[in-house]
Amino acid sequence: MQSYHLDHLQHLETEAIHIMREVAGEFERPALLFSGGKDSICLLRLAEKAFRPADIPMPFLNVDTGHHFPELNEFRDRRAKELGGKLIVRKVEDAIAQGIAVPAPGEVSRNRLQIPTLLAAIEEFRFDCCIGGARRDEEKARAKERFFSFRDSFGQWDPKNQRPEIWNLYNGRLNPGENMRVFPLSNWTEMDVWEYIQREKLEVPSIYFSHTRKAVRRGGQWLPVSDIVPPKPNEDVRELVVRVRTIGDIISTGLVESPATTTADIIAEIAAARVTERGSRADDKSSEAAMEDRKKAGYF
Amino acid sequence: MSVSQPTELRQTNSEAPRPALPVDILRFNTCGSVDDGKSTLIGRLLYDSKSLMEDQIEALERSADITGGGQINLANLTDGLRAEREQGITIDVAYRYFATPRRKFIIADTPGHVQYTRNMVTGASTANLSIVLVDARLGVIEQSRRHTAIASLLRIPHLVVAVNKMDLVGWSEQRFLEIRAQFEEFLPRLDIKDVKFIPLSALNGDNVVDPSPHTPWYSGPTLLGHLETVHIASDWNLQGFRLPVQWVNRPNNPKNPELHDFRGFSGQIAGGIVRTGQKVIALPAGIVTTVKQIWTYDGPVQEAFCPQSVTVVLEHDVDVSRGSMLIGPDHLPGASNELHAEVCWMHPRGLQAGRKYFLKHTTHTVQAVVTELVHKLNVSTLETEAAPAELNVNDIGEIKLRTSKPIVFDGYGINRLTGSFILIEQGTNATVAAGMLMPPREVVKSEHGDYVI
Numbered sequence: 226m227q228s229y230h231l232d233h234l235q236h237l238e239t240e241a242i243h244i245m246r247e248v249a250g251e252f253e254r255p256a257l258l259f260s261g262g263k264d265s266i267c268l269l270r271l272a273e274k275a276f277r278p279a280d281i282p283m284p285f286l287n288v289d290t291g292h293h294f295p296e297l298n299e300f301r302d303r304r305a306k307e308l309g310g311k312l313i314v315r316k317v318e319d320a321i322a323q324g325i326a327v328p329a330p331g332e333v334s335r336n337r338l339q340i341p342t343l344l345a346a347i348e349e350f351r352f353d354c355c356i357g358g359a360r361r362d363e364e365k366a367r368a369k370e371r372f373f374s375f376r377d378s379f380g381q382w383d384p385k386n387q388r389p390e391i392w393n394l395y396n397g398r399l400n401p402g403e404n405m406r407v408f409p410l411s412n413w414t415e416m417d418v419w420e421y422i423q424r425e426k427l428e429v430p431s432i433y434f435s436h437t438r439k440a441v442r443r444g445g446q447w448l449p450v451s452d453i454v455p456p457k458p459n460e461d462v463r464e465l466v467v468r469v470r471t472i473g474d475i476i477s478t479g480l481v482e483s484p485a486t487t488t489a490d491i492i493a494e495i496a497a498a499r500v501t502e503r504g505s506r507a508d509d510k511s512s513e514a515a516m517e518d519r520k521k522a523g524y525f
Numbered sequence: 526m527s528v529s530q531p532t533e534l535r536q537t538n539s540e541a542p543r544p545a546l547p548v549d550i551l552r553f554n555t556c557g558s559v560d561d562g563k564s565t566l567i568g569r570l571l572y573d574s575k576s577l578m579e580d581q582i583e584a585l586e587r588s589a590d591i592t593g594g595g596q597i598n599l600a601n602l603t604d605g606l607r608a609e610r611e612q613g614i615t616i617d618v619a620y621r622y623f624a625t626p627r628r629k630f631i632i633a634d635t636p637g638h639v640q641y642t643r644n645m646v647t648g649a650s651t652a653n654l655s656i657v658l659v660d661a662r663l664g665v666i667e668q669s670r671r672h673t674a675i676a677s678l679l680r681i682p683h684l685v686v687a688v689n690k691m692d693l694v695g696w697s698e699q700r701f702l703e704i705r706a707q708f709e710e711f712l713p714r715l716d717i718k719d720v721k722f723i724p725l726s727a728l729n730g731d732n733v734v735d736p737s738p739h740t741p742w743y744s745g746p747t748l749l750g751h752l753e754t755v756h757i758a759s760d761w762n763l764q765g766f767r768l769p770v771q772w773v774n775r776p777n778n779p780k781n782p783e784l785h786d787f788r789g790f791s792g793q794i795a796g797g798i799v800r801t802g803q804k805v806i807a808l809p810a811g812i813v814t815t816v817k818q819i820w821t822y823d824g825p826v827q828e829a830f831c832p833q834s835v836t837v838v839l840e841h842d843v844d845v846s847r848g849s850m851l852i853g854p855d856h857l858p859g860a861s862n863e864l865h866a867e868v869c870w871m872h873p874r875g876l877q878a879g880r881k882y883f884l885k886h887t888t889h890t891v892q893a894v895v896t897e898l899v900h901k902l903n904v905s906t907l908e909t910e911a912a913p914a915e916l917n918v919n920d921i922g923e924i925k926l927r928t929s930k931p932i933v934f935d936g937y938g939i940n941r942l943t944g945s946f947i948l949i950e951q952g953t954n955a956t957v958a959a960g961m962l963m964p965p966r967e968v969v970k971s972e973h974g975d976y977v978i
């Protein structure tokens with residue numbers, strides 16, 4: 226006898242599949258933002274669930290800051306290929322060379338420069354919708370965002386003037402030049418993502434698991450030593466057993482000391498965690514409204 | 526006052542138990558007027574249920590030092606926009622998540638100002654339960670009635686009246702009973718089945734997570750206790766199969782020859798149960814056929830139910846596309862281009878008879894003209910005013926519409942998914958109304974049987 230009951234992950238899954246199919250049904254030229262990170266890995270599985278046995282009816286898009294972890298890019302390319310999807314990569318490097326993205330004097334972070342790079346890619350391919358893996362539990366500004374997040378012709382989010390979103394009736398109508406960002410994982414928490422990865426037996430990049438890495442202490446966190454983050458003369462380089470909890474750029478992603486080698490270990494670790502996932506990202510800490518400001522400017 | 530001391534906060538929060546795999550989800554929203562304490566209550570729930578992380582508490586402390594003169598403001602947890610923190614108000618819905626070993630919760634903190642009622646509707650539309658906060662000093666005011674009326678209109682199954690700021694009325698049982706009586710005066714005019722009254726102090730945490738020593742006269746559960754145990758049996762309708770088709774699944778040059786002729790109809794089941802081999806009617810084509818396969822990524826299944834997402838393969842090649850609906854032969858829906866509905870108007874440009882909009886119902890968008898404004902609800906008296914000239918922003922009323930094509934629907938009271946629609950303004954594409962359909966006057970005609978292939 227069937228019980229006609231869905232558990233919480235099945236609820237989140239069917240909600241997300243419904244949203245993906247609404248995108249396929251309502252937009253002419255959608256794209257799926259795929260970074261190789263854990264959230265977008267879930268997005269890809271949801272896309273498979275939404276669209277198989279047909280092909281996934283949208284290309285994958287990634288903005289490469291040039292500061293990515295190499296493990297992440299390797300995984301991104303391989304996964305896209307396995308799924309038979311078309312992967313479009315647009316580099317901040319190229320956008321700078323073309324004058325699309327202009328670094329401020331001394332600006333090392335590529336965080337802000339991703340925005341014009343993304344907007345240029347949207348224009349180049351005339352995408353009318355980008356599906357992203359952002360979740361509302363990540364950050365206070367995201368907690369305010371709709372599933373279907375309208376962006377004007379400058380890519381800007383206007384948080385004070387969002388379209389009401391009622392039941393599961395999403396208004397995807399746009400005028401030329403406008404764009405929609407759609408977030409099927411809005412209601413997922415970090416824990417849900419890992420439980421889903423476990424349930425679906427999804428592969429994730431190796432850097433989510435415990436490994437040994439050289440790191441330096443900066444701004445209260447351990448940053449991985451790399452060509453882009455060379456140790457300063459006075460800095461103490463340590464060899465640590467670490468993993469990444471959230472993947473941003475290599476220059477801003479704090480490493481967490483962890484022995485977790487399996488998805489189950491990670492779930493146990495998050496269950497006991499006393500800081501949020503974004504607590505390990507320097508880019509969001511800079512001001513209380515950091516994310517809101519970036520989203521208003523056109524960020525994911 | 527325990528929240529005034531950041532250090533104390535940190536200590537009480539240090540060895541928090543974290544939840545294991547919860548089993549179901551309760552979605553709820555908080556409503557009530559400005560300053561009734563909605564955001565504080567959510568902060569308190571998160572805090573006392575040990576759902577806050579150290580960096581979130583640190584961020585609270587930082588803003589306390591900068592803007593709060595050292596006082597932590599729990600409302601800052603949900604008031605995430607710059608303008609909200611500056612003005613100390615909630616402008617748009619904030620979603621928060623927490624879990625206890627018994628349940629997983631999705632909270633929508635909805636704004637109290639009248640001009641943000643549309644945001645309240647956004648937060649409440651998917652809720653299993655609404656918490657209406659009342660300031661114990663003020664008692665029932667117009668916003669209490671408005672929000673309760675909206676909760677009733679949206680058919681939210683459970684309501685909690687949280688009588689907040691009990692600390693400011695000396696924990697008076699008499700005051701609590703007075704407010705309860707004020708509610709009970711107008712509740713019979715609304716359609717809410719389950720109402721619970723809880724006296725609390727969001728600021729101090731009384732009866733939020735832990736029982737209060739100040740209310741010996743109250744024997745009911747704490748707010749969290751109630752949220753964890755309220756029976757949310759199926760919110761979903763399991764009678765009358767409905768599958769609004771979202772997308773036609775046609776593999777392009779599949780490598781697998783078996784998929785060569787695959788043609789599936791993908792959608793989220795909006796009502797009932799479907800089984801392989803059963804008869805279904807494809808509307809609007811009106812053709813009866815049989816379910817050949819229920820395809821899912823995890824393999825074919827014998828049956829599927831609301832709200833699962835599936836891909837249905839039919840025995841016959843019928844005319845079905847996005848916007849069509851597959852239905853079961855029992856519990857037939859209505860199909861009409863003359864609609865009668867309650868609406869919540871959400872746009873500063875008011876509604877007058879004769880205006881044209883796009884109407885999105887399930888996966889189907891059609892043109893619609895408003896033919897009549899039947900009445901408007903007076904939120905203070907809950908009486909209706911017949912034939913108003915206009916519905917203004919945040920008004921609730923009853924209207925009639927004519928659509929360019931018939932839509933297949935149920936009454937909202939029977940099925941929230943096939944009984945609801947939104948109106949979209951042409952040109953600006955603004956979402957201007959949430960609509961709830963009255964039950965159909967007649968169901969789809971049985972002559973459809975003639976079309977059996």
Ligand SMILES: Nc1nc2c(ncn2[C@@H]2O[C@H](COP(=O)(O)OP(=O)(O)O)[C@@H](O)[C@H]2O)c(=O)[nH]1
Nearest residue numbers: 559560561562563564565600689690726727728
């Ligand atoms: N004394 C007292 N003050 C409260 C209580 N709950 C909230 N407040 C205060 O009421 C004000 C408004 O609270 P807030 O949560 O922002 O209200 P909202 O507009 O409904 O979200 C704040 O100054 C709170 O500290 C309570 O239970 N007792």
Ligand SMILES: [Mg+2]
Nearest residue numbers: 563564614615
């Ligand atoms: Mg508030």
